[in-house]
Amino acid sequence: MVDFNDPDFVNDPYEALKTLRLQGAPVWHEEMQMFLAARHSDANDVFRNKSLGRIFKDKTPEFEWETFNWLHSDSILDSEPPKHTRLRALVAKAFNRNKIEGMRPAVERITQQLLDAIDGKVKSGENFDLIADYAEPLPVKIIADLLGFPESDEHLLRPWSQSIVKMYEVNPSQQYQIEAKKAAGEFAEYVRDLAEHRKTNPGQDLITDLAMVEENGEKLNSHELVATCVLLLNAGHEASVNAFGNGMVAALERPDQCALLRENPRGITETALEEFMRFDAPLHLFERTATVDTELGEVKIAKGQKIAALIGAANRDETVFENPDSMDLTRDPNPHIGFGAGIHFCLGAPLARLEMGVSLPALWEKYPTMQLASTPVRRPTFVLRGYESVEISI
Ligand code: HEM
Helix, strand or coil: CCCCCCHHHHHCCHHHHHHHHHCCCCEEECCCCEEEECCHHHHHHHHHCCCEECCCCCCCCHHHHHHHHHHHHCCCCCCCCCHHHHHHHHHHHHHCHHHHHCCHHHHHHHHHHHHHHHHHHHHCCCCEEHHHHHHCHHHHHHHHHHHCCCHHHHHHHHHHHHHHHHHHCCCCCHHHHHHHHHHHHHHHHHHHHHHHHHHHCCCCCHHHHHHHHHHCCCCCCHHHHHHHHHHHHHHCCHHHHHHHHHHHHHHHCCHHHHHHHHHCHHHHHHHHHHHHHHHCCCECEEEEEECCCEEECCEEECCCCEEEEEHHHHCCCCCCCCCCCCCCCCCCCCCCCCCCCHHHCCCCHHHHHHHHHHHHHHHHHHCCCCEECCCCEECCCCCECCEEECEEEC
16 A cells, blocks of 8 residues: 655655556545545546535644634635635735736736746856745735735745645654644734734725635634635645646756747646646645545445545546656546546635746746756655756756
């Protein structure tokens, strides 16, 4: 059975995921105590089946994990209707396609600033880091701007978020647990203070809007306010950084795909982004719990049992995608499930697509000859799959 913590598996999980997928129906993983859905149709059903819920189980001891627990149980992602419907409705308007399209000038401006800074390095003969210099700052700056998180404190976001999301890996270490508790406490306190401040000093941002809703005492309590802001700040950049980084590295390793990007970056951007998402998924595993006895992909799931959707495995399903193990930046249609499905379908998908849609062609137009300068360094995690650093030379 697949070992999610084996460094060889983390380095390249796709052969093992294929073996799992070719077994057919979801299989029971004894150590994880859950079914694994690797086929496209099964993983898709895990997201859509109404008898399966996202049920956050509090971590214990409660006094140590208190803030971490409510940051999750009171967030959009970890709640179910009717609470989920209420929380999602409060922020959905801010993320609809028209609102997001209105952010295009800001995304273009920040992309340009980052390219100018990279150009400084390139002109003095230095290489640059695709992650730290480009893939990471763009989504961090945009989500901070949208929420109204002060620019001077933006550097705090990534470390807090990274410490919290490491808890989503399979069997997180003691060290990860200590860091997650600390980050949850600091992040929650910071956002709480910021929201309080915005009640008397309103800005034109989402934290102000949500703080006003809480103030009116109607649809949002104080934990939900903080949990929603923290979720948006984290979800708003973690996967975007890795979707861009994973896709770029895979393309840079393939001369035929590089040629496509070099010759006509703007022309293939739309399909290229979707293939970035499919080919080397930035998020691999999402769990659900059966709320009643149910059946999925020929297996019976008893009430209380868990099943996980394996996105990266589903996105390589040979019954859905032609040549699934080949990257094809012109692939169309591309029904990957990188943004999930059903009621928790990614709220930020239009924003992620806008960011990558602006930053990808801008980078290739500026540096058509760019290449990997050294072996990219992977993060040692499976669920959130990405690179630590990717050195590029021109
Ligand atoms: C390439 C980048 C991204 C990927 C691959 C991605 C992927 C996903 C996936 C798979 C889910 C569903 C999780 C589940 O059903 O259990 C999700 C939910 C969510 N995403 Fe994203 N996401 C990305 C970018 C963003 C951005 C930019 C935001 C901006 C705020 C965002 C906000 C959210 C939120 C709030 C949810 C929870 C929605 C709900 O529970 O109703 N995501 N995302």
